[in-house]
Every structure is written in C-alpha cells, then in structure tokens.
Amino acid sequence: MVAFGGGHGLYASLSALRRVVGKVTAVVTVADDGGSSGRLRRELGVLPPGDLRMALAALCGDDEWGRTWSEVVQHRFRSEGELHGHAVGNLLIVALWELLDDPVAGLDWVGRLLGAHGRVLPMASVPIDIEAEVELDGVLSVVRGQVACAGTPGNVRSISLVPADPPACPEAVAAVRDADWVVLGPGSWFTSVLPHLMVPELAEALHRTAARRLVALNLAPQPGETDGFSAEKHLQVLHEHAPGLTVDVVLADPGVVGERGELEKAVESLGGRLVLAEVAASDGSPRHDARRLASVLDEIFREKR
Known part of the structure; x- marks a missing residue:
C-alpha cells in the first residue's frame, strides 16, 4: 500500500490505512x-x-x-x-x-x-518549489512557493515544479512498482496531491505499476486553491496534469457530491468506478473520520479485481 500526499490530508488517510493493511508506505511532498x-x-x-x-x-x-x-x-x-x-x-x-x-x-x-x-519517504531527493498559474480578475500571473500558492486570492489553473525534473526518491519509486494499491488524496489538491504526478520518475512508476489506484476526494474546497470546485472538477484537473493516468476507484462522501451523474461520468472517463460512503467526522467539520474511512477502505481493498 502506497499513499501519496502531504499535510492534514495524508495524515487522515494514513491514520485509516494503518488500521487495515499490514504495510503502508507514505510518499510525501517536499515543497513546504x-x-x-x-x-x-x-x-x-x-x-x-x-x-x-x-x-x-x-x-x-x-x-x-x-x-x-x-x-x-x-x-x-x-x-x-x-x-x-x-x-x-x-x-x-x-x-x-x-x-x-x-x-x-x-x-x-x-x-x-x-x-x-x-x-515514510520523500517524493523527491531535493527540495522543490511549486509554481502556480493563477487567474485573478481575468489576469493570469505566476505565483511561486507552496505557501503563496495555497493562500492566493486568485483561482489556480495549473502547477509546475522547480526544478521541473527533480530526482525521485528511489525507494519511493520502488514502493510504487511493488504496491498492490496506490492511494491519492485527500489533501490540498494543487500543493499536496498533484505535485507527485509532476516528478518524472515517480509519474512513470504510477503509470506503469500493476497496483490498483484509488483517489479519495476532499470533503470541502481548499481556500485559495479550489474555491468553487465541484467533485468532478477535481478529477478534471487530475486528468489535465496526468493525461494518461487511469484510476480504479474514486471515493467520495455523499456530502460533497452535487450532481451524481456528472461525477460518475468524470470517474468513468478515468476508467474507474465511484464509491460513495460517509467518511466525514460526525461533528460536521470538513475532516475525515479515521475509523469510518478505515472501514470503507477495508471493504474496497477486499474486493476482487
């Protein structure tokens, strides 16, 4: 099992995964x-x-x-x-x-x-910077740095890395190749999830691995990054940054789904199926409940290919 991300989103997925699988490898962004x-x-x-x-x-x-x-x-x-x-x-x-x-x-x-x-492994062997193309009042500009990207008042359109081709952590690449499942998300979409797809060796391993791929969607938009994003918009942006990547399962809480039909179409366009399950904390906060998430992931992982 390999989980990608950073910050609180990865913390949530790892807190669940360690409860249901014997071996977890976290591959973590290094752009902070x-x-x-x-x-x-x-x-x-x-x-x-x-x-x-x-x-x-x-x-x-x-x-x-x-x-x-x-x-x-x-x-x-x-x-x-x-x-x-x-x-x-x-x-x-x-x-x-x-x-x-x-x-x-x-x-x-x-x-x-x-x-x-x-x-726990870093996604790259060197520190990286994130550059985001941001639109504000119809004007496009480039913002550099994870903190600046996460806090931009504009709408993030796309990201790139500096350096553009950072060396991947060899152990992370090997873990992806050997995995049974790879989990992307939840987490800050542009600054924690998508950067992994921009590291060439890691991206190649993600495309070539025989592992099944699961995308866990967020429970709420990320202020400054994904304001106004629907659940399907997250998948569209994922496809734009990794056009050849297919997924097997997209997991979403019913509370984040607007038009179910549109989300199902977006999931099917990536080659996967949609799983809707209540994984949010019962207090109403936009965070995943580790035990609920663990239970749902356990069911998914036990299903036959």
Missing part, C-alpha cells in the same frame, strides 16, 4: 516553504521535514507508546526566542539527517523510535 519547515529548509538546505513528520505521527499506534511519541513529535515550542514555532519532530528528523547524511535512513530511524506502522 513556510513555518518551521521553511526556516529549516532555508537555514540548513534540507528537505522540509514538516509533512514527513506529520506522516510519521499518523502511523503511530493507538497504544501508550504510539500516542505519547505522536504528541512529542507534533509538539511545538512556544517562546519569545528562536525556537518559537519549531516542532520537536522537525528538529529530530533534521538532526538524524545531519548525523547519517541520508534522508531515507533518518526517516527510518525516527519511524523505529515511534513504532510507526509503516514507512
């Missing part, structure tokens, strides 16, 4: 340029560790060890000094990178410490 991750990236020239940290925390178990270490690595310092805003896990990850001079080995060591139910 804000907050603690951005500061460490600029100061030390490392991959931004924040999304990688969140993925590791999501893979922690529900026992006392897992809950404690998940809270520790997610803890942020509050002070008037230089440590303000830094997450403990970010510092731990970067320390291991400096000691081992190997990003993958460093993440594996943190995973062992946390007792993570799976492995």
Whole structure:
C-alpha cells in the first residue's frame, strides 16, 4: 500500500490505512516553504521535514507508546526566542539527517523510535518549489512557493515544479512498482496531491505499476486553491496534469457530491468506478473520520479485481 500526499490530508488517510493493511508506505511532498519547515529548509538546505513528520505521527499506534511519541513529535515550542514555532519532530528528523547524511535512513530511524506502522519517504531527493498559474480578475500571473500558492486570492489553473525534473526518491519509486494499491488524496489538491504526478520518475512508476489506484476526494474546497470546485472538477484537473493516468476507484462522501451523474461520468472517463460512503467526522467539520474511512477502505481493498 502506497499513499501519496502531504499535510492534514495524508495524515487522515494514513491514520485509516494503518488500521487495515499490514504495510503502508507514505510518499510525501517536499515543497513546504513556510513555518518551521521553511526556516529549516532555508537555514540548513534540507528537505522540509514538516509533512514527513506529520506522516510519521499518523502511523503511530493507538497504544501508550504510539500516542505519547505522536504528541512529542507534533509538539511545538512556544517562546519569545528562536525556537518559537519549531516542532520537536522537525528538529529530530533534521538532526538524524545531519548525523547519517541520508534522508531515507533518518526517516527510518525516527519511524523505529515511534513504532510507526509503516514507512515514510520523500517524493523527491531535493527540495522543490511549486509554481502556480493563477487567474485573478481575468489576469493570469505566476505565483511561486507552496505557501503563496495555497493562500492566493486568485483561482489556480495549473502547477509546475522547480526544478521541473527533480530526482525521485528511489525507494519511493520502488514502493510504487511493488504496491498492490496506490492511494491519492485527500489533501490540498494543487500543493499536496498533484505535485507527485509532476516528478518524472515517480509519474512513470504510477503509470506503469500493476497496483490498483484509488483517489479519495476532499470533503470541502481548499481556500485559495479550489474555491468553487465541484467533485468532478477535481478529477478534471487530475486528468489535465496526468493525461494518461487511469484510476480504479474514486471515493467520495455523499456530502460533497452535487450532481451524481456528472461525477460518475468524470470517474468513468478515468476508467474507474465511484464509491460513495460517509467518511466525514460526525461533528460536521470538513475532516475525515479515521475509523469510518478505515472501514470503507477495508471493504474496497477486499474486493476482487
């Protein structure tokens, strides 16, 4: 099982996946340029560790060890000094990178410490920047940087990466090739999900793998990125960024579906079938409930090809 994404969306899918499959590999975007991750990236020239940290925390178990270490690595310092805003896990990850001079080995060591139910890998071996073509009041412009793209007041039309052909993490490529299932989403569509399709070696592996592909749609539009997007619009944008990619299943909560017929047509155009299931948290917030999502994914994965 390989799950792609970053941030809170990937955290949700990993929290569910670790409950239903024996081996999970998270392939995580490395474009963050804000907050603690951005500061460490600029100061030390490392991959931004924040999304990688969140993925590791999501893979922690529900026992006392897992809950404690998940809270520790997610803890942020509050002070008037230089440590303000830094997450403990970010510092731990970067320390291991400096000691081992190997990003993958460093993440594996943190995973062992946390007792993570799976492995976390960066999608690329170097930090990347996202460039978005944005339309505002009929004028097109280019916005650079994940934070700027996510917060743009305009409508994002498309994205590209800088560098345009970053080297993929070899272990991530191997994991995709060997997978039974690949999961894309949920997550910020333009800044967490689609960037994986822009890394040439990773994109090739996604197209060639014998794994079945599942796309999990978001529960609400992402402010500044997908305002006004219908569920089918997300799939249209996915197709535009990866024209040859087919999917087997698209999972959506009924609450996000406007015109079911239009969504079914969009899913069928990608070669897949639509699964509608209540996976949202019961409190009404736009977040996935890990146990509900796990139950639905378990049913899907058990179905015969």
